Amino acid sequence: xxxxxxxxxxxxxLLVGLDTADDAGIYKLTDDLAMIQTIDFFTPIxxxxxxxxxxxxxxxxxxxxxMGGKPKTVLNVVAFPIATLxxxxxxxxxxxxxxxxxxxxxxxxxxxxxxxxEPKFGLSVTGLVHPEHYYKNVGALPGDVLVITKPIxxxxxxxxxxxxxxxxAQIEKVSHTMAQLNxxxxxxxxxxxxxxxxxITGFGLLGHAxxxxxxxxxxxxxxxxxxxxxxxxxxxxxxxxIPGGSKSNYRWIKEAVSYDxxxxxxxxxxxxxxxxxxxxxxxxxxxxxxxxVSLLHDQGIGxxxxxxxxGPKASHDLFVK
Numbered sequence: 001x002x003x004x005x006x007x008x009x010x011x012x013x014l015l016v017g018l019d020t021a022d023d024a025g026i027y028k029l030t031d032d033l034a035m036i037q038t039i040d041f042f043t044p045i046x047x048x049x050x051x052x053x054x055x056x057x058x059x060x061x062x063x064x065x066x067m068g069g070k071p072k073t074v075l076n077v078v079a080f081p082i083a084t085l086x087x088x089x090x091x092x093x094x095x096x097x098x099x100x101x102x103x104x105x106x107x108x109x110x111x112x113x114x115x116x117x118e119p120k121f122g123l124s125v126t127g128l129v130h131p132e133h134y135y136k137n138v139g140a141l142p143g144d145v146l147v148i149t150k151p152i153x154x155x156x157x158x159x160x161x162x163x164x165x166x167x168x169a170q171i172e173k174v175s176h177t178m179a180q181l182n183x184x185x186x187x188x189x190x191x192x193x194x195x196x197x198x199x200i201t202g203f204g205l206l207g208h209a210x211x212x213x214x215x216x217x218x219x220x221x222x223x224x225x226x227x228x229x230x231x232x233x234x235x236x237x238x239x240x241x242i243p244g245g246s247k248s249n250y251r252w253i254k255e256a257v258s259y260d261x262x263x264x265x266x267x268x269x270x271x272x273x274x275x276x277x278x279x280x281x282x283x284x285x286x287x288x289x290x291x292x293v294s295l296l297h298d299q300g301i302g303x304x305x306x307x308x309x310x311g312p313k314a315s316h317d318l319f320v321k
Contacts, residue, residue: 015034020136020138020211021211021215022137022198023063023198024063026131026134030131033130033131034130036064036067036127036134037124038064038127039060039123039125040122041121041122042056042121042122042276047161049090050095052121053121054096054100055178055179057101057123059178060074060124061100061106065182065185065186066137066198068133068134068135068190068197071105071106071125072106072107072126074108074125074126075108075109075112076110076111076112076113077111078090078113078121079113079115079121080114080115080119080121081118100179101123103181103183104181105183106125137215138211138216140212140220140310141195141283141310143285143286143310144195144284144285145284145289145308145310146220146282146307147307148205148280148281148282148305148307149280149282149296149303149304150180150182150278151229152271154174154275154277155243156269157170157236158243159241160241161174170230173231174230177230180277182199184301185279185280185296186280189280189282191295192285193284193285194284195283196282197280197281197283198211198281199280199281200278200279200280201278202249203252204249204271204274205271206249206253207253207272210257210318212283213317216310217313218311218312219312219316219317219318220309220318221311221318221319222307222308222318223308223321224321227307228303237266237269237270245274246270246273249272253272256317257316257319263321279304283310290306
């Protein structure tokens with residue numbers, strides 16, 4: 001991105017752009033209305049085409065929720081080998097996505113497709129938010145605590161799925177986790193006062209926490225035992241079922257993290273695990289966090305948890321204990 005030409009004149013209506021590597025862009029339309037734009041697509045990570053559509057849609061919609069907005073319209077982005085996989089498979093992908101979009105309260109208005117040897121699918125999403133009431137992935141303050149709304153371990157488990165190493169129960173759990181919208185978690189957050197919000201995706205928990213810490217000029221302490229992790233993830237990691245993206249994340253932020261001696265390498269990879277359609281990561285005042293997590297539990301989001309706290313800038317951006 002550093003190679004892109006910088007505009008000579010800054011547009012004052014661009015509220016969120018490329019500066020902080022945020023989840024989506026925000027453009028002010030009027031004094032009371034701003035537009036959120038995002039796009040995401042990827043190759044299949046589950047075998048069921050309908051579930052793949054659900055997951056891809058939830059993943060793309062999540063960026064709008066992470067900015068504090070409501071998704072309104074979507075465009076499908078399709079690359080598909082129609083001659084080899086057939087129209088029925090593509091129809092199931094589109095059906096899964098359409099139903100998830102409807103659950104979000106948005107509308108599918110079109111899309112674009114190309115013929116490709118490897119299937120890829122996702123969405124371009126447009127949402128709306130008030131120009132004075134949106135979230136960014138920076139702004140965390142000392143005294144805040146960190147809340148996560150979904151378990152991690154998705155990358156390891158989907159890699160195991162490709163190797164036929166998951167049980168049916170594990171497949172159901174990881175698929176449901178990825179397909180779950182962040183809608184309830186985002187709507188519940190409107191009753192509180194978060195200082196920074198992002199969603200956990202490809203950079204993993206520690207990668208996105210690092211972006212939050214670095215951009216906010218603070219340090220974050222994460223308590224590994226408090227982080228919700230999908231059942232069986234540790235056992236799979238012990239079998240070296242760790243995707244390349246998770247190892248890349250670990251290498252990328254290695255110098256920014258101070259690990260306690262009790263956090264072994266497998267735990268470090270799990271905390272850096274590349275996630276698809278993960279939960280929200282929220283920095284909010286300590287006195288609000290327990291009430292927020294309790295509210296999510298009441299709404300059926302049982303994996304939501306307080307996992308750490310924010311402190312002044314220290315020797316490292318992240319401390320893992």
